Amino acid sequence: MTAALRELYQDVVFDHARTPRNRRRPARSSHQAQGHNPLCGDKVTVHLDVADGVIRDAAFEGEGCAIATASASLMTEALKGKPVEEAERLLEGFHHMVTDPQAAAHPELGKLEVLAGVREFPVRVKCATLAWHTFHAALHGGHAPVSTEDGQ
Amino acid sequence: MSLALVGAGREAAVSPKLWRDDFPILGERVHGKPLAYLDNAATTQKPQAVIDALAGYYAHDNANVHRGVHTLSQRATDAYEAARAKVRGFINARQAEEIVFVRGATEAINLVAASFARPRLAPGDEIVLSAMEHHSNIVPWQLACAATGAVLKVVPIGDDGAFLPEAYEALLGPRTKLVAMTHLSNALGTVTPARWIVERAHAAGVPVLLDGAQAISHLAVDVGALGCDFYAFSGHKVFGPTGIGVLYGKAERLRSMVPYQGGGDMIRTVTFEESRFADIPYRFEAGTPNIAGAVGLGAALDYVSAVGMGAIAAHERELVAYATRELERIPGLRIVGTAKEKASIVSFTLEGVHPHDIGTIVDHAGVAIRAGHHCAMPVMQRFGIPGTARASFALYNTLDEVDALVAGVDEARRMFR
Ligand SMILES: Cc1ncc(COP(=O)(O)O)c(C=O)c1O
Numbered sequence: 269m270t271a272a273l274r275e276l277y278q279d280v281v282f283d284h285a286r287t288p289r290n291r292r293r294p295a296r297s298s299h300q301a302q303g304h305n306p307l308c309g310d311k312v313t314v315h316l317d318v319a320d321g322v323i324r325d326a327a328f329e330g331e332g333c334a335i336a337t338a339s340a341s342l343m344t345e346a347l348k349g350k351p352v353e354e355a356e357r358l359l360e361g362f363h364h365m366v367t368d369p370q371a372a373a374h375p376e377l378g379k380l381e382v383l384a385g386v387r388e389f390p391v392r393v394k395c396a397t398l399a400w401h402t403f404h405a406a407l408h409g410g411h412a413p414v415s416t417e418d419g420q
Numbered sequence: 421m422s423l424a425l426v427g428a429g430r431e432a433a434v435s436p437k438l439w440r441d442d443f444p445i446l447g448e449r450v451h452g453k454p455l456a457y458l459d460n461a462a463t464t465q466k467p468q469a470v471i472d473a474l475a476g477y478y479a480h481d482n483a484n485v486h487r488g489v490h491t492l493s494q495r496a497t498d499a500y501e502a503a504r505a506k507v508r509g510f511i512n513a514r515q516a517e518e519i520v521f522v523r524g525a526t527e528a529i530n531l532v533a534a535s536f537a538r539p540r541l542a543p544g545d546e547i548v549l550s551a552m553e554h555h556s557n558i559v560p561w562q563l564a565c566a567a568t569g570a571v572l573k574v575v576p577i578g579d580d581g582a583f584l585p586e587a588y589e590a591l592l593g594p595r596t597k598l599v600a601m602t603h604l605s606n607a608l609g610t611v612t613p614a615r616w617i618v619e620r621a622h623a624a625g626v627p628v629l630l631d632g633a634q635a636i637s638h639l640a641v642d643v644g645a646l647g648c649d650f651y652a653f654s655g656h657k658v659f660g661p662t663g664i665g666v667l668y669g670k671a672e673r674l675r676s677m678v679p680y681q682g683g684g685d686m687i688r689t690v691t692f693e694e695s696r697f698a699d700i701p702y703r704f705e706a707g708t709p710n711i712a713g714a715v716g717l718g719a720a721l722d723y724v725s726a727v728g729m730g731a732i733a734a735h736e737r738e739l740v741a742y743a744t745r746e747l748e749r750i751p752g753l754r755i756v757g758t759a760k761e762k763a764s765i766v767s768f769t770l771e772g773v774h775p776h777d778i779g780t781i782v783d784h785a786g787v788a789i790r791a792g793h794h795c796a797m798p799v800m801q802r803f804g805i806p807g808t809a810r811a812s813f814a815l816y817n818t819l820d821e822v823d824a825l826v827a828g829v830d831e832a833r834r835m836f837r
Contacts, residue, residue, distance in 0.1 A: 332806075336774075
C-alpha cells in the first residue's frame with residue numbers, strides 16, 4: 269500500500285465507513301436536503317434539527333463509498349450541538365482542507381482532519397464534500413436536490 | 421485465501437507482446453508501477469500508426485476540404501475521402517456515401533433521432549430499446565419522445581444480463597416505429613443477437629439502429645450481413661482519435677432524411693428564399709469536419725485489419741475467461757453480467773467495498789479500471805446496485821495485467837476486512 273493510500277484510508281475512516289454514526293431518520297428534523305454525486309450515483313440525505321440557532325441533532329441516510337460515508341458520519345458528529353454560525357465555519361474549513369494542497373493544519377476541525385488525505389486524490393474530493401454540500405443546502409432551504417456538479 | 425495460485429495454468433494463445441510495442445502509452449508508469457490499462461470500454465489507446473497519421477496530415481496535407489482549387493485542398497479532400505472509403509470497407513457497407521462522419525456514437529444516434537425518427541413519430545408510436553443501453557442510446561430517444569408524444573418500450577434483460585429474445589418479440593407491435601439496440605453492452609459485456617434482432621424487426625417493417633460503440637473493436641462488424649438500417653460508433657473506442665465517429669446509414673434511408681445541422685458544405689445552392697441540400701453523406705456534414713480525425717480513424721482501422729479481428733477476439737476471450745476465473749476466487753466478489761454471449765468486459769462488485777474505493781486502490785497498483793454506473797444507470801437499477809467496478813480489455817492487454825488487477829482487488833478486500 270502506498271503512503272498516500274494509507275493517508276486516505278486511515279483507521280478512523282474505516283471505522284466510520286463500517287459503522288457510521290447518526291445514520292438514521294430522526295424523529296424530529298427542522299431542515300433536510302438531498303445530495304447527489306452524479307459521477308458515481310451516490311446519494312445522501314441530511315437531516316438537521318435546529319432550534320435557537322443551535323444544531324440539536326444531525327443525521328444522514330444513504331449509502332456511498334468509504335470516503336462519502338465516513339465523511340457524512342464524521343460531519344454529523346461534529347455538527348451536533350454546534351451553533352449554526354460555527355457549523356458554517358467548519359464547512360468552510362473542511363472545504364479548504366480537502367481542496368487546497370497548501371492548506372496548513374486545521375486544528376479547529378478536530379477529528380475531521382483525518383479526511384485531509386483526500387486532497388491527494390482530486391477525483392475523490394467530491395466524495396468527501398457531498399455530505400457537507402448537502403448540509404449547506406439543508407440549512408439554506410432550496411427544494412431541489414443538490415449535486416456535486418452544480419456550479420463549481 | 422491465497423493468491424499464490426494466480427497464474428497457474430495460463431497459456432496465452434496469442435501473444436500481445438508485439439502489439440504492445442505499437443502503443444507508446446503502454447510504457448507509462450502510474451504511482452511507480454507499470455500501467456495496466458483496463459479501461460478500454462471508456463476509450464482505447466492509440467497505436468503509433470494513428471499518432472503518425474495525425475501528425476503527418478498536419479505536417480503535409482492540411483487544408484480545408486471540398487473548397488479549394490489549390491493542391492493542398494485537393495490532398496486534404498483526398499485524405500478525408502480515402503478515410504471514408506476505409507470505413508466503408510471495414511464495416512462492409514455497399515457505398516462510401518453511406519458513411520457519415522460525425523463526432524462519435526452519441527452524435528450519430530442524435531442525428532438519427534433528429535433527422536429520421538422525429539419527423540416520422542406520432543403520439544403513441546413506440547421505440548423499442550433494451551434495458552442495457554448506454555445513456556447515449558436512451559436520452560436522444562427520450563428527447564424525440566418528448567417532442568412527438570412517442571413512447572419508449574424497454575426489453576428487459578435476464579438476471580445474467582442476457583438479451584431476452586421472447587421479450588423482444590413480444591414488444592414489437594403495430595406502433596413500433598424504430599428499434600434502437602446495443603450490439604455489445606458497455607456495462608455488462610453482453611453481446612446481443614444483432615442479426616436476428618434486425619430480421620425480426622424488418623419482418624414487422626421496422627427499421628433498426630445498432631449502437632456499435634463497443635462492438636466495433638471486439639466483433640467483426642458487417643453491416644451488410646447484419647442488415648441494419650443504421651450503425652453508430654466512435655473512432656476513439658477503436659484505437660482512433662477522439663472527436664470523430666461514424667454513422668452508417670443505408671443509402672435509401674439517408675436520402676429520405678432531412679439535414680441535421682445547417683451550414684457550409686451541406687448545401688448545393690443557397691438563396692435567402694431556400695437552400696437545396698447536398699447529396700448524402702455531405703448533407704449531414706455541415707461545416708468544416710474533423711479531417712485529421714477521419715484520417716486518424718482510417719489509420720486505426722487499417723491497424724485493426726492488419727492484426728485481424730479473429731486474433732483480437734480470441735485473445736480477448738482468453739482474457740475475459742481468465743479474469744473471470746481469478747476474480748471469482750476472491751471472497752465476496754460477484755461478477756455482474758454473465759451472459760453466455762459476452763465479450764471484452766468484466767463488471768463486478770465486492771461485498772463491503774464500494775466500486776469507487778476499489779478503483780482508487782487498484783489505481784495505486786497501476787491498474788486503470790472504471791468504477792461507477794458506466795453511463796448505464798438503468799442497468800444498475802436493474803441489479804439493485806449503485807455501480808460496479810469494470811475491467812475492459814483490448815488487444816494489447818496481458819494475463820500479467822489481469823494478475824495485477826486481481827492482486828489489487830484482493831488488497832482492497834483485505835484493507836476493508
Ligand atoms: C454502448 C455505448 N454507446 C454509446 C457510447 C457513447 O460513445 P461516445 O461518448 O464516444 O459518443 C458509449 C461510450 O461509452 C458506449 O459504451
